[in-house]
Amino acid sequence: MLNDSIVLYEVNNSVATITLNRPQVKNALNTEMHHALFDALEKAKNDKSVSVIVLQGTDGAFCAGADLKSLDIDEIGSFDYGNYLRETYNPLILQLASIEKPTVSYLNGIAVGAGLSIALACDYRVASEDAKLGLGFLKIGLAPDAGASYFLPRLVGLGKAMELALGEVISAKEALQIHLITKIGQPDDFIEQLKHVPKKAFGLTKRNLCQGFEHSLAEVLEMEVSAQRKAGQTPEHKAAIERFVKKK
Template sequence: MTDVVRVERPTEHVATVWLDRPDAMNAYNEALLTGLVAELESLDDDDSVRAVVLTGAGEAFCAGVDLTDMPLTPEMDFADYEHGLGLFQDVVRTIRSLSVPVVAAVNGYALGAGCDTALACDFRMVSTEATMGETFIDVGFVPGDGGAYLLPRLVGEERAKELIFTGKKLSGEELVEWGLARSCEPAGDLREAAESFAAALTEQPPIALAQSKRLVNESHEVDLETAFDHATRAQRICSQTRDHEEAVAAFREDREPEFEGR
């Protein structure tokens, strides 16, 4: 745990990760970027963690980049600029590569890089006070940390272009209507609802869940025959787990299975 990232364990198998710079609306600086990646990687190595909820302390999820403490500037040479932007990309890359599902509980502003962080999560649940926007165009930028890749996969190409080209912001129920969130919750109920949904996911067999996440994440990049090959390998892995044996036994014995992640 760092000064800018806080982790709580509301249930045995759920970890809630807080972006914890509320005075800066959880805007990204280098410490928050690197601290978040380190915490997520640590949780992924913890076999007791089967789902992660990502949220923001205070009134924002993440308002983008901290303009007073940026890890990159136009004056940098290309290698340094590439490294600085890579810190933002590492957040998206890490979330996408985690073996456990990640639920974004978007409690307020999720703008620019903060929006892309939410898009990288497997699910988004938003509060009535949430606002998301690809606001890079407002400062003459492009989505540099995954937005142009992730957004079309969620809402389609035309809607993605509208949001990216105009910087349009969506709030509350609009986010559900546009397909960017699975639900909109009253502000005071959001975290509990996200943790409850995450807890339900932890009841599934972890290895099968991880393999399923990998297959879905790569589905836009591989052809059907490659997808078949990867699914066959994943199914073979799952078929040799204790959890598969437990699922079959529970079905035969007419009881709920108890999965162990092995």
């Protein structure tokens, strides 16, 4: 894509890097960016040459959330936030959850509101030293959305999620301590590690771990039976076993 596109897309060495590119508003999301981001993720999802998907922002910011300034203040009273969510954030979050390749959000700066929600929907989060993370919904009289209500308590626990919902902005160090992010620093080494994860087994692992919250132990055990049956037939598994036997 051209550098003046609101979402940049690049594939290099099996890594698709998707960059939010509205630096003038700290990469806040408007309707146009939603559609562009959805299309970029869909492209990376279906590209067989892509092993890892990285989502980041430009100019020292990940994403400042929804672009509230793009709304018409005279229409706020009649604006239906529910319909807007169904048309924009909900499809985007469901799409991220359905991707069976590793997804990494690189929080290279501020990540607040729905911007943080999108990061939570990724499999992993890597933050720069100066990153600032927070949910500011209550401060403007709204409830967390874009999947935050689902992902946040699963990552940090209900008590801490209720605290973060109050809107406090936290540092990368604090986010790491509560397991909100995976690591601090540049994501390159971690991405390199993810490139070598068996694709089929990873997709099955992600599906089972996410769905395990809503199923009984007996159901999860059967899910593991199905997943292991599929993973056991992959070339990656057979090659790994051969390497292990030869090494032994």
